[in-house]
Amino acid sequence: MLLDEAVPATTRRTVSTPEEDVRVHAVSKSHHEERLQPETEHLFWKLQIGGWLFIAVYGFFARVVTFSDFQLAFTLTLSMDLVGFLLTSAAHHYVLRNVQRLITIPVFLGAAAFSLACGTLQMYLAWYLRDLIFPEALPFNTPLTPVVYYTSVLLGWMLAYFCLRSDYEARIARLRRSEALAEAMRSELEQLRLQLAPHFLFNALNSVASEIHERPDTALEMVREIAGYLRYCLNQQRRDLCPLSEEVEAMNAYLRIQEIRFEDKLQCTVSVDETVRDMIVPHMILQGLVENAVKHGLKHQSNRIDIHVSVSRLGKDEVEVSVTNSGKISETDPTRKSIGHANLRKRLQLYYPEMHEFSLREGQGMVVARILLKGPACSV
Numbered sequence: 001m002l003l004d005e006a007v008p009a010t011t012r013r014t015v016s017t018p019e020e021d022v023r024v025h026a027v028s029k030s031h032h033e034e035r036l037q038p039e040t041e042h043l044f045w046k047l048q049i050g051g052w053l054f055i056a057v058y059g060f061f062a063r064v065v066t067f068s069d070f071q072l073a074f075t076l077t078l079s080m081d082l083v084g085f086l087l088t089s090a091a092h093h094y095v096l097r098n099v100q101r102l103i104t105i106p107v108f109l110g111a112a113a114f115s116l117a118c119g120t121l122q123m124y125l126a127w128y129l130r131d132l133i134f135p136e137a138l139p140f141n142t143p144l145t146p147v148v149y150y151t152s153v154l155l156g157w158m159l160a161y162f163c164l165r166s167d168y169e170a171r172i173a174r175l176r177r178s179e180a181l182a183e184a185m186r187s188e189l190e191q192l193r194l195q196l197a198p199h200f201l202f203n204a205l206n207s208v209a210s211e212i213h214e215r216p217d218t219a220l221e222m223v224r225e226i227a228g229y230l231r232y233c234l235n236q237q238r239r240d241l242c243p244l245s246e247e248v249e250a251m252n253a254y255l256r257i258q259e260i261r262f263e264d265k266l267q268c269t270v271s272v273d274e275t276v277r278d279m280i281v282p283h284m285i286l287q288g289l290v291e292n293a294v295k296h297g298l299k300h301q302s303n304r305i306d307i308h309v310s311v312s313r314l315g316k317d318e319v320e321v322s323v324t325n326s327g328k329i330s331e332t333d334p335t336r337k338s339i340g341h342a343n344l345r346k347r348l349q350l351y352y353p354e355m356h357e358f359s360l361r362e363g364q365g366m367v368v369a370r371i372l373l374k375g376p377a378c379s380v
Helices: 002-006 018-067 070-098 105-133 144-211 216-235 244-265 287-300 339-351
Strands: 241-243 266-272 280-282 305-313 318-326 356-363 366-374
Touching (some): 018 070, 070 144, 105 144, 144 244, 241 244, 244 287, 287 305, 287 318, 287 339
Antiparallel strands (some): 241 280, 318 366, 356 366
């Protein structure tokens, strides 16, 4: 039970078959469509009502000019534009349910045929209403004029509908791509975070193991400090970002573990600008730097190693983090990769794309690892 509680939910994975993956993808897609459908329908009806109100006002004045009869113009406008509203609403539901790709020749030809047929139908209805209700009104000069008018209105509606629908679907496609990219970035960040804890635990347990026989009290104190540090890591497991002050506290806990082990051989100083303590940074961003400073510094220093951590503000949105240790940069082994630095570079690129600098240099017996953050961290 304790183990089950200790493992974060995001790390539990189950093996699924391809059929299950397809089914899950289809269900998630349908849920996505259901989430978007009410908003889409609401926008359509706003445009539909507003558009036909504009057409009705324009048609009313056009009929007044044509027939010189306000009552006839009002009757034809009310009846014909209501018919047009119902026809285009029916066309919307048909297209929405049966047409997947709008930009095709058959769809355009079908829209043109629909507009012509409905325009002709409206012409006959208008002619019938005029003869039935207003037999004394001026007759149509030719049936071609009302056919062209009604067909043009419906065809214009179709073109506007297709343009707006295509633009909407393009935006939805971009949204899905951005969601997929964000999910991929979250997965990569989760893998990078999970990579750090076992790496630290491996090194820390090796340190404890080396002290058990010679200094059991020291080993016991180290175990307590390690337990506190791991408790912090587990508490932060579900958080991608946290205040810099919490990261500094965790880093100090790690350095205390190393100071207990190496006693006077390791001297650490930490300097943090008070104005940046509330800055939001990625979780465990300092861990890799100080761990490499301790590991590689002790490798090349036989007497004592000095480590200095500095966090300062350079400008309004620029913060510099530097970790300096006595020693020199190790020659790179092509068969092994530095987990700390490689992990840090990837996480900086994900959280601060094109908004950071990372450098590692050596000079005058000191190694300086420097991070420059140029703005707030991205929320992934």
